[in-house]
Amino acid sequence: DAKTTQPNSMESNEEEPVHLPCNHSTISGTDYIHWYRQLPSQGPEYVIHGLTSNVNNRMASLAIAEDRKSSTLILHRATLRDAAVYYCGPHNYGGSQGNLIFGKGTKLSVKP
Amino acid sequence: NAGVTQTPKFRVLKTGQSMTLLCAQDMNHEYMYWYRQDPGMGLRLIHYSVGEGTTAKGEVPDGYNVSRLKKQNFLLGLESAAPSQTSVYFCASTRTGGYTEAFFGQGTRLTVV
Numbered sequence: 001d002a003k004t005t006q007p008n009s010m011e012s013n014e015e016e017p018v019h020l021p022c023n024h025s026t027i028s029g030t031d032y033i034h035w036y037r038q039l040p041s042q043g044p045e046y047v048i049h050g051l052t053s054n055v056n057n058r059m060a061s062l063a064i065a066e067d068r069k070s071s072t073l074i075l076h077r078a079t080l081r082d083a084a085v086y087y088c089g090p091h092n093y094g095g096s097q098g099n100l101i102f103g104k105g106t107k108l109s110v111k112p
Numbered sequence: 113n114a115g116v117t118q119t120p121k122f123r124v125l126k127t128g129q130s131m132t133l134l135c136a137q138d139m140n141h142e143y144m145y146w147y148r149q150d151p152g153m154g155l156r157l158i159h160y161s162v163g164e165g166t167t168a169k170g171e172v173p174d175g176y177n178v179s180r181l182k183k184q185n186f187l188l189g190l191e192s193a194a195p196s197q198t199s200v201y202f203c204a205s206t207r208t209g210g211y212t213e214a215f216f217g218q219g220t221r222l223t224v225v
Binding site for chain 2: 030034036042043049087090091093097098099102103
């Protein structure tokens with residue numbers, strides 16, 4: 001199984017960009033890279049995912065290293081509502097495999 | 113459209129008691145997962161299923177059993193609860209594994225005394 005590591009915490013100022021790193025050095029060729037976030041007292045919610053190319057959606061951007069051993073979640077302008085714990089992990093898309101195992105998460109604090 | 117629903121939301125058990133947590137999804141998803149969340153430990157995968165009638169072990173399967181008799185339901189059982197199983201449990205489902213996003217339930221807070 002892939003081992004995924006993330007910094008325990010990060011701080012940002014409101015309206016500034018935030019770059020959240022994730023290392024997944026043992027990722028396999030059939031793993032997508034997934035990101036979720038969890039607000040206090042809620043279940044995790046999907047943010048973004050990708051395989052090899054950088055991805056953008058309305059919430060964030062995902063930059064994937066060329067060797068796929070690391071990725072970075074980019075919040076272009078942090079808001080107070082972005083304060084949450086962010087989890088990343090490889091998620092296999094093939095056949096009998098399909099486990100989604102996360103890193104321990106990065107707690108993002110956003111200062112006004 | 114309810115998404116992923118977990119039952120119950122809260123439960124207190126005595127050591128040695130048994131219980132079953134129910135996860136139900138109405139999105140016709142193939143893959144379902146059970147996680148536990150403890151302070152400082154993030155989300156740890158207990159068991160998962162890649163389709164009706166199938167189950168597989170995750171990172172921390174000891175002390176738990178699961179069943180997926182119907183595609184829409186994934187049951188997590190504790191045969192003899194221990195204080196170490198005090199945790200918040202989350203269920204999730206995805207349509208086709210890593211191709212698509214996972215949807216999570218709101219969690220079950222379990223306390224074993």
